[in-house]
Amino acid sequence: xxxxxxxxxxxxxxxxxxxxxxxxxxxxxxxxxxxxxxxxxxxxxxxxxxxxxxxxxxxxxxxxxxxxxxxxxxxxxxxxxxxxxxxxxxxxxxxxxxxxxxxxxxxxxxxxxxxxxxxxxxxxxxxxxxxxxxxxxxxxxxxxxxxxxxxxxxxxxxxxxxxxxxxxxxxxxxxxxxxxxxxxxxxxxxxxxxxxxxxxxxxxxxxxxxxxxxxxxxxxxxxxxxxxxxxxxxxxxxxxxxxxxxxxxxxxxxxxxxxxxxxxxxxxxxxxxxxxxxxxxxxxxxxxxxxxxxxxxxxxxxxxxxxxxxxxxxxxxxxxxxxxxxxxxxxxxxxxxxxxxxxxxxxxxxxxxxxxxxxxxxxxxxxxxxxxxxxxxxxxxxxxxxxxxxxxxxxxxxxxxxxxxxxxxxxxxxxxxxxxxxxxxxxxxxxxxxxxxxxxxxxxxxxxxxxxxxxxxxxxxxxxxxxxxxxxxxxxxxxxxxxxxxxxxxxxxxxxxxxxxxxxxxxxxxxxxxxxxxxxxxxxxxxxxxxxxxxxxxxxxxxxxxxxxxxxxxxxxxxxxxxxxxxxxxxxxxxxxxxxxxxx
Numbered sequence: 001x002x003x004x005x006x007x008x009x010x011x012x013x014x015x016x017x018x019x020x021x022x023x024x025x026x027x028x029x030x031x032x033x034x035x036x037x038x039x040x041x042x043x044x045x046x047x048x049x050x051x052x053x054x055x056x057x058x059x060x061x062x063x064x065x066x067x068x069x070x071x072x073x074x075x076x077x078x079x080x081x082x083x084x085x086x087x088x089x090x091x092x093x094x095x096x097x098x099x100x101x102x103x104x105x106x107x108x109x110x111x112x113x114x115x116x117x118x119x120x121x122x123x124x125x126x127x128x129x130x131x132x133x134x135x136x137x138x139x140x141x142x143x144x145x146x147x148x149x150x151x152x153x154x155x156x157x158x159x160x161x162x163x164x165x166x167x168x169x170x171x172x173x174x175x176x177x178x179x180x181x182x183x184x185x186x187x188x189x190x191x192x193x194x195x196x197x198x199x200x201x202x203x204x205x206x207x208x209x210x211x212x213x214x215x216x217x218x219x220x221x222x223x224x225x226x227x228x229x230x231x232x233x234x235x236x237x238x239x240x241x242x243x244x245x246x247x248x249x250x251x252x253x254x255x256x257x258x259x260x261x262x263x264x265x266x267x268x269x270x271x272x273x274x275x276x277x278x279x280x281x282x283x284x285x286x287x288x289x290x291x292x293x294x295x296x297x298x299x300x301x302x303x304x305x306x307x308x309x310x311x312x313x314x315x316x317x318x319x320x321x322x323x324x325x326x327x328x329x330x331x332x333x334x335x336x337x338x339x340x341x342x343x344x345x346x347x348x349x350x351x352x353x354x355x356x357x358x359x360x361x362x363x364x365x366x367x368x369x370x371x372x373x374x375x376x377x378x379x380x381x382x383x384x385x386x387x388x389x390x391x392x393x394x395x396x397x398x399x400x401x402x403x404x405x406x407x408x409x410x411x412x413x414x415x416x417x418x419x420x421x422x423x424x425x426x427x428x429x430x431x432x433x434x435x436x437x438x439x440x441x442x443x444x445x446x447x448x449x450x451x452x453x454x455x456x457x458x459x460x461x462x463x464x465x466x467x468x469x470x471x472x473x474x475x476x477x478x479x480x481x482x483x484x485x486x487x488x489x490x491x492x493x494x495x496x497x498x499x500x501x502x503x504x505x506x507x508x509x510x511x512x513x514x515x516x517x518x519x520x521x522x523x524x525x526x527x528x529x530x531x532x533x534x535x536x537x538x539x540x541x542x543x544x545x546x547x548x549x550x551x552x553x554x555x556x557x558x559x560x561x562x563x564x565x566x567x568x569x570x571x572x573x574x575x576x577x578x579x580x581x582x583x584x
Contacts, residue, residue: 005065037221075401076221083159088115094269095240115167123152161225188259207232218400292380327551364520367412419516473552
């Protein structure tokens with residue numbers, strides 16, 4: 001399953017296992033943990049000679065494999081690495097031009113230039129277009145003036161800012177002077193490189209105020225801070241100008257005609273963080289399920305009279321807790337592997353349709369996988385009883401460190417709404433003869449089936465073989481998505497007449513979130529079925545097929561009411577379904 005990047009993952013794990021001085025002790029203090037994380041990162045780059053930054057653009061699959069291995073050592077280290085190379089470094093590579101790469105690449109790569117990604121503000125997180133920090137161009141000095149206009153515009157939760165960062169990519173509204181009655185023109189949110197500390201000392205630079213965000217629920221090895229800018233001047237060249245530039249005389253140029261198009265292009269280039277979080281979250285699930293299943297095999301409690309106690313994994317209740325999570329860890333592995341593959345293609349091809357496809361796919365998988373993993377971590381702890389509560393067994397730190405994944409790189413509820421909005425757009429395009437993008441193209445056939453035959457007779461077949469037929473399983477997932485899509489589109493049309501667009505969306509919000517979740521599950525199952533089919537080893541393929549059946553049947557059984565309500569599944573079939581799920 002590790003594929004071609006197995007060697008570098010094993011090299012990382014062996015390096016840290018050979019260095020007791022770089023292992024994170026239980027109960028480490030916040031300040032000690034922060035310094036240890038920096039030492040770990042420096043050792044990885046300068047002693048182990050592993051340079052993640054070189055793969056951020058050129059080989060994303062290898063970069064994400066490195067972050068997965070690092071996350072298994074210490075999650076705080078994984079996040080600190082991501083801030084340095086994917087966020088700070090990635091913003092320079094993806095939003096800047098050749099001059100920025102030439103100036104900053106080596107310093108970011110070898111950690112001479114530790115940096116931050118300063119997007120989130122105290123009053124604005126998900127609504128990036130609402131950011132209030134300003135970057136006003138001064139044509140007299142050929143500089144931008146970075147300013148925090150009020151307390152709500154303070155950059156907040158900025159990783160690497162409290163202690164180690166020397167630079168920050170600051171997202172701010174670009175303000176240009178004009179010669180008309182408006183006096184200034186807001187060109188929308190752009191990114192700027194702002195030095196925040198002296199390169200040789202911890203001293204902050206003039207106009208920069210840095211405050212420590214303090215102790216957090218988890219990830220206390222990451223030094224999150226708050227940044228305030230008081231008329232900080234930076235050279236015009238510090239504008240990351242891939243999508244928009246300003247000349248010395250204050251003229252703005254861009255290949256993209258509107259603020260919204262420039263904003264979308266900018267965010268599209270930053271989607272790698274979302275891809276990485278989805279991929280990393282699967283790593284958390286793998287670790288926690290492995291610990292819980294192994295413990296459940298060895299732990300013995302109760303049994304028949306006068307006979308030895310049995311493994312607690314022999315109890316059906318324990319199986320129902322853990323086995324669907326084990327199946328999901330495989331399903332998510334193949335789905336996020338596919339996401340990384342599509343992201344890698346996007347970085348090479350820069351195809352507009354592929355960018356949109358990866359944006360939607362990453363939004364759905366990041367939100368779905370991190371939400372599922374967050375719940376599963378608590379279930380795994382519970383499944384291990386009192387021993388699961390010991391800090392050394394990791395459930396507590398894994399749960400606390402992972403919790404923020406549901407907010408990082410976009411709040412999960414907001415991301416799922418983006419998925420729903422894309423589905424509705426594709427639905428509209430379908431009836432206007434438009435072309436469906438790759439992620440959504442199953443909707444054409446599925447919606448045609450649903451609209452012409454809402455209760456397919458084939459779904460009422462009752463044999464066990466039919467229930468384990470991957471085509472039947474995938475059709476059932478897609479039927480549910482199509483039904484939800486058609487019904488929510490009708491509801492939105494109805495409510496928009498009296499409530500307006502925003503009011504109708506809010507009235508249907510839970511319905512929309514269920515639609516996005518159903519679609520994401522359909523994509524995950526499709527990738528799992530594909531992986532089973534492509535598995536070259538017969539015995540492994542047979543085992544994966546059983547796990548894939550469990551994933552599919554468990555999800556359908558959990559929503560059996562929906563299928564019965566529309567008579568998609570006959571009552572007798574539901575009984576067979578339940579017994580097959582138990583068998584698997």
